[in-house]
Every structure is written in structure tokens, then in C-alpha cells.
């Protein structure tokens with residue numbers, strides 16, 4: 078601020094060596110780590126300012142809301158505050174406090190950071206809340222979110238395929254166009270491969286840079302892709318497990334099969350049952366679990382998500398395993414829509430039952446594959462008879478609106494052009 082208050086004239090500085098020396102000393106002084114006056118050791122200047130603040134939907138989004146954040150040093154009084162939001166700043170006087178759960182996270186460079194999380198509970202449905210996170214001294218800004226209604230109410234959400242590469246450089250515009258195209262989206266839904274190397278914190282940093290303030294105000298639901306896991310070709314057995322950065326960064330439901338907490342789970346949102354499948358491991362266990370939660374599903378609409386496509390348009394070999402396990406269950410319980418990634422293409426099937434297109438009837442499952450990042454693969458045409466649309470080479474996002482009897486999905490590119498639209502009717 079001080080240096081901005083006056084424009085320095087370089088020539089006049091050069092003509093005044095004493096002034097230059099003073100400026101140099103000031104600069105060096107500012108850049109030097111202060112010494113601890115007692116020990117003479119450099120003091121760490123780590124600030125507990127919360128970063129990577131992200132909302133996640135819970136199993137009960139009408140009455141609870143999860144938030145996770147990071148600090149570089151342990152925040153012993155780590156906590157969050159929440160109040161019903163009003164137009165007046167006085168809302169903050171009515172805030173209540175929830176202590177955070179704290180977790181130590183070792184990064185890939187062996188440095189330590191701290192992850193904090195809170196689940197706000199006993200919230201009122203359909204209500205705008207303001208919250209902040211911090212330690213009682215240092216706080217984030219107040220951010221706002223709205224709880225879900227506890228009845229079947231129309232809403233929109235945004236679905237993204239893999240960002241994965243050049244996330245800051247090239248996915249930022251996808252996220253920003255998505256936010257301006259559907260500013261009222263209830264949440265964003267990612268289906269894996271958020272980064273290329275899920276064990277590299279620098280890549281997650283890029284993702285949080287690219288997505289900006291949006292996860293602070295728009296809750297996220299996510300399933301992991303294969304890039305959030307080590308390479309299966311090199312790691313076998315018990316060592317094949319999700320990279321340790323996934324779970325501390327998010328606070329997702331833990332109502333799926335044992336061992337797949339926060340990676341396979343379900344939640345109900347205003348008339349839709351959302352089912353997250355982890356396409357990387359324990360597929361047989363998940364198939365059994367899927368049957369149980371679909372057999373007891375009171376919601377009129379059902380949407381499943383899995384990273385690896387059931388009918389792949391990618392360059393990889395055909396994998397029958399997910400088809401054999403999941404398609405009979407999707408068919409038996411009339412799952413409406415399956416959201417997928419991994420292929421780095423865009424693909425939308427016709428309504429399918431038992432791997433066959435069903436024409437002219439309001440039944441069958443539509444499988445969509447999409448990609449939000451810049452990496453593209455050519456379309457493999459092995460499933461062409463099942464496909465309504467295939468494309469590649471675009472960075473995309475999908476706005477999905479659920480109304481009483483109609484589900485509408487529109488695919489947009491990062492320039493805001495609509496490339497596909499379809500509707501499912503009940």
C-alpha cells in the first residue's frame with residue numbers, strides 16, 4: 078500500500094544512491110524471516126488462513142451440510158460458524174459454532190498440512206445459510222449455501238466429466254462458463270479424474286485455483302476415477318487403494334460398502350436418488366449393495382455415476398465386467414441415467430434395456446459420457462448402434478434439470494455453445 082501511494086521515478090532513484098540503499102534495506106528487511114528473539118531461530122510465518130474450502134452434500138441435504146478446509150498449521154480452536162442469512166450484516170450475531178474434526182495430512186513432498194471438517198446439522202430445509210470457517214481469530218469470509226427441500230421439488234445440477242490435465246490453464250473457463258450458464262445449480266457433480274496424478278498435491282492446488290470460490294457456495298459430489306488411484310498395472314492386492322489425499326479433502330457420505338467410504342455412497346436430493354459407484358475396486362460388493370439401495374428407493378428418479386463407462390467409446394479395450402455386474406441391476410430397477418467419464422469423449426446412448434435400444438417408450442437407461450478437460454481421444458465406434466450422439470475434441474459441462482415428469486440434460490462447450498439436449502419423460 079505504502080509503495081503504491083507514489084509512483085517512483087527510476088531516473089531520480091539512480092541519481093540518489095542513498096535513497097536506493099534505504100529502499101534496498103527495506104526490501105531485504107521485509108523478505109527476511111523474522112528471528113525468534115528468545116531462541117535466535119527463524120520463526121515460521123505459517124498463517125492459519127483457511128484454504129481449499131469446499132462444501133459437500135451429505136446423506137441428508139435438506140437438514141445438514143458438510144464443509145472441509147485446509148490450514149498449513151494446526152488450528153487448535155478450529156471451528157465453523159453458521160447462521161440463517163439475511164440481507165443485513167446483523168445475521169452474524171445469531172451464528173452458532175461447531176467445533177471441527179482435525180486431521181493431519183502428509184503431502185507427497187513429506188510436508189504436513191491440516192484438514193478440518195464440520196457437518197452442520199439440524200438445518201431448516203430450503204433455507205439460505207451463511208457460514209465461515211477458522212479458529213476464532215482468523216476466519217474465512219462468510220459464504221452462503223441453500224439447503225435442499227425435503228420434498229420433490231424441481232432443481233438443476235451440473236455434471237462434469239474428467240478435468241484431469243491443464244486444470245488451471247484450460248479447465249478454469251469451463252468452470253466459469255458452467256457457473257454463469259447455471260448460476261442456480263443446486264450442486265456440481267464430478268465423476269472422477271479430477272487431476273492426472275491424485276497423489277500430487279500441486280495438481281489439487283491447480284484444481285482449487287481453477288474452480289475459485291465456487292465450491293464455497295455450491296456443494297460438490299464426486300466419485301473417484303482411476304487417476305485418483307495408483308496405476309493398477311503396477312500395484313496389486315491391498316496396496317491398491319485410493320490415494321490418501323482424497324478423503325481428507327472432502328466430507329462425503331459414508332453409507333456405502335465397508336472400505337469404500339466417501340467413494341461409493343448414495344443420497345436423495347429433492348426426488349432423485351443419486352448413487353455413486355467406485356469403478357476402481359470391489360465391483361462385486363458394490364453390485365450387491367446397489368441392489369439393496371435400489372430395492373428400497375422411494376424417489377421417482379434415479380441417477381447413478383461411475384467413472385468407467387458401461388458402454389465405452391474410448392480407445393481402451395471393451396470391459397464386460399461392469400456391464401455384466403451393473404446393467405441387469407440398472408434394468409431391473411429402471412435407473413434413469415448413468416453419468417460417466419474416463420473416455421475423454423462425449424457419448425449419449427439411446428434408452429437401453431439389456432444392452433438393446435428401446436424406441437418410443439418412456440423406459441430404459443441413458444448412459445452419458447463426458448469430459449471437461451482438454452485431453453481428447455478419438456471416438457471408438459464399437460457401440461454405434463446403441464449411441465444417439467458421439468463427439469470428441471470439446472471441453473464440456475452438462476446442466477441437468479429435474480422436473481416433475483421430465484428430466485432435461487443439456488451439454489454445453491466451454492464457449493457456452495449448446496452441443497446436445499435430450500429429455501427423459503416419466
Ligand SMILES: [Fe+2]
Nearest residue numbers: 239241270419
Ligand atoms: Fe481421464
Ligand SMILES: [Fe+2]
Nearest residue numbers: 270302303419
Ligand atoms: Fe479415467
